Amino acid sequence: MDADQDLMVAAARIEMVLGKAYAGREMTISARIVSDPPADLGGRRLEIRDTAGTVVAELPIGPTGDDGVADCAQIDVPVPERIGRATWQARLSADPEDGHPTSDLATAFDVEVIAHPVYLSVWDLPSCAAEGDPIGFKVGVKCGAGCSCAERTLAVLDEAGRQIATAVTDARPWPGTEAMHVASFEIAVPDHAGDYRWRATMVGRDGDLPHEDARADIPVRVVPPPDITLTVEAVAEDTGEPLEGVRVVMHPYRAITDPGGIARVHAARGSYQVLISRSKYDPMSKQLQLDADCHERVVLVREAPEFNPDDNY
């Protein structure tokens, strides 16, 4: 069968399937050729040409099925470094048998070159801090297009967008992650109580491929200096022993019990709902009016074993 002849009489089209085109990276590209009636494209390839007409890839074409669909192999092609739309072309290669230099079957398609996504996470941030006190927290960064974020400079911006601190990420990824690199910060909070919203960002550097200007919120709650202390003594109901690791939360204050079962929450006077929880125990809550230092003993009850519906029968 003469493929070109076949294609001349057939209604044929090329359908492109493109992966994400991150600037300067590789993009996965595949295609299918649909012909009606089915055309034999054996031995031919689909040429991919960039804006300048340079062949950037040749996709081998698989056999044509009875439905007229011939799938091309998936291949990775380099993406331009400049973000924006680029118009490329896919053209069926010449028939190796009859020596036709070109084929008329071609299609233009747009490649949307995009900046690399930047993912930022902020953690270990205290739920509040007293006026002027320093707070410590971590910022992790990862490039969604695979750039290493090791030893990158991260910055913290205040509400006005002013850079108030920088830190460099670790050379090694954060434990448990593949490529999240982390920088530690310690910054004094403002001198006046209130809610502030700082932001973390990655500082660009010369020679970088284009990256999104991603920002991660850093909510900073500044409170007046505490004037009372709630001491929580947590014990287990079944053993009477002190319980370590019990979380005491009276928003926005948080504390955790030490090996002696003691947690001290330094807070402002007021009425609080105190929430207490620990793994393997039932959580509990108490409403407390705190006008002076206070000691509260809480008894935590072990949670019931996993419920088995068959126990009903």
Next chain:
Amino acid sequence: MARCLEFSAREKGAQVMLNRHMDDLIREEPFSGRVLGIRASYTPRIANMTGQRLESYWSNGNVDDSRPVVTIRARKAVILGAGGHPGNPEVRSMFYPAFRDPVWGTSGQALLGRERGADGSAITAGLRVGANLAGMQQNLSYATTFHVSTRVGTPDAYTDMYPGHPTFPFRQSTGFNMNANTMEHAIAVNQVGKRFYNDMDLMRRHSSAQFPGGSIGPNGMTGTDIVQGDWRNCSRDFIRGMYQAHAGLHAALAINEGSQAPDFHPGPLWAIFDSAAAERAGLDLRYPFVAENGYFFQADTIEELADKIHAQHEFQRVPLTYLRETVDRWNGFVDAGADPDFGRGEDAPMHRIDTAPFYAAAIVVVWHDSYGGLRINGKAQVVDMQGQPIPGLYAGGESSGGGNQHGIGRATVHGYIAGTNAAAEMA
């Protein structure tokens, strides 16, 4: 108990044909006459990791036959004991449309087999020869029949098999316990990545409706507390509890932005948490509790977590478009100390989800057992649409409908009744 009966039957010369599925009943006429036998296809269970067929514990009396389809003539009668119908989305959704999504298998699906376990084959075969149904509404009468399992990260959330069990390859992970208290450290999202209920209440369940209050009823009574004939055995709280629908289950099964025509499936559910949560809650996130089986994921970022779930979970039909937004919103609630969406933070602390790596564990809704099935009379004979017994056809266990029990007790009693009566039939 089952092993004893099996042993005894084999010793007495019973023949056992395994690896087959009962496809059809054969009746003299489509809707009249005697049931003569069955048609059964060869459907062995092949362990996907070993490629080997699962074999029975004992083999004496086994009839090993691998013809694609066999017809078996009954000398006296056919007794249907093909299990219930929670494993068949089309059958179960006749009376509980919200449960049509095949993402939810039957309880113990690794044990029973996802394709044919509890697949309602007795119901479908029975209906084709004119049988009636009974007790289908009773499926909805028991709070324990449907529940959101506290075992997450495994396709079979009702059981806890470990490596070494013959059916472990069908689940690949044991899963881990994430009960109401542990959900303090997580949020639950639907297939588009949105919260849909108070995450800590999602897995709380009410006991089944019982009168008088049973051994684990919410009135706290034990069986010995019951005074026969005294209506006060059932406390006011208990009665209230009986009629309190489990709204979390309805929310879990509700259609959402990702439900698409023509089926509008609600899709899978996910517990989303971070490494700080895993440490606080003491979660043991390692094999065999979790595995790369599409029911547990770990990623450096929330965005990557969403992408992995979409790419690798068999029933995740749509991207978790809102997951990033949901986590950000949740973290805002934690910072503010209040959850205006679902009221968390009243009885337990809330925690930010912000520490890499991030995790997603599949939350599974379980249909535990079925009470509805083929209508039978006191002799365990299957009854037709006119209320008449179908000659030569008996049913028991969850293949039959009505009654108030399930499991091996029900099957044993029905088996005894059906067997006794079938044996008395003329050959």
